Amino acid sequence: MKNSEREVKLAHFKNLVAVAMVDGYLDDDEREFLEEQAEEFGLPNEEVTKIINNADQLEFIIPESEVDKEEQLADIVFITMIDGEIEEKEYELCLNIAKRLELKKNDLDEVIALTQRLWKRS
Numbered sequence: 010m011k012n013s014e015r016e017v018k019l020a021h022f023k024n025l026v027a028v029a030m031v032d033g034y035l036d037d038d039e040r041e042f043l044e045e046q047a048e049e050f051g052l053p054n055e056e057v058t059k060i061i062n063n064a065d066q067l068e069f070i071i072p073e074s075e076v077d078k079e080e081q082l083a084d085i086v087f088i089t090m091i092d093g094e095i096e097e098k099e100y101e102l103c104l105n106i107a108k109r110l111e112l113k114k115n116d117l118d119e120v121i122a123l124t125q126r127l128w129k130r131s
Contacts, residue, residue: 018050020070021081023060024106028085030064031102038091046084071109078110086120093128095121 025046029039047057060067072078085106089099100121107117 015051017072017074017077019052019056020072021077021084022046022050022052022057023067024069024081025084025088026060026064027067027069028102028106029088030061030067035061036092039088042088042091069106069109071111078112079116082107082110082112082117083120083124086117086124090121090124090128 022043025043029035029043035043043057043061047054072081082103086095086103089095089103095103103117103121104114107114
């Protein structure tokens with residue numbers, strides 16, 4: 010993995026941890042999703058543990074490419090909806106993140122609707 014690609018994946022993972030920890034803890038589903046993402050991104054366990062343990066110090070990192078922005082929004086929606094629904098506080102968080110990613114409310118709503126449809130099929 011090229012260094013810049015690794016940095017993008019690391020930033021993506023850190024953003025997911027920051028969102029997952031917004032309520033102060035990781036539930037089992039969130040932890041499992043983060044572990045799957047870490048494995049997919051090729052991040053070593055020690056690095057993952059360090060990131061999670063220091064979640065309160067993480068700052069949101071905005072990716073440069075549109076594809077990376079859209080992937081992050083999709084993953085962030087997924088992790089906030091991991092319990093089957095998106096609460097108002099979680100929606101507001103996703104909307105704030107979408108704006109920071111320079112994406113529109115409509116983009117967020119489409120991702121939420123798509124995620125809901127995909128889960129109903131499984």
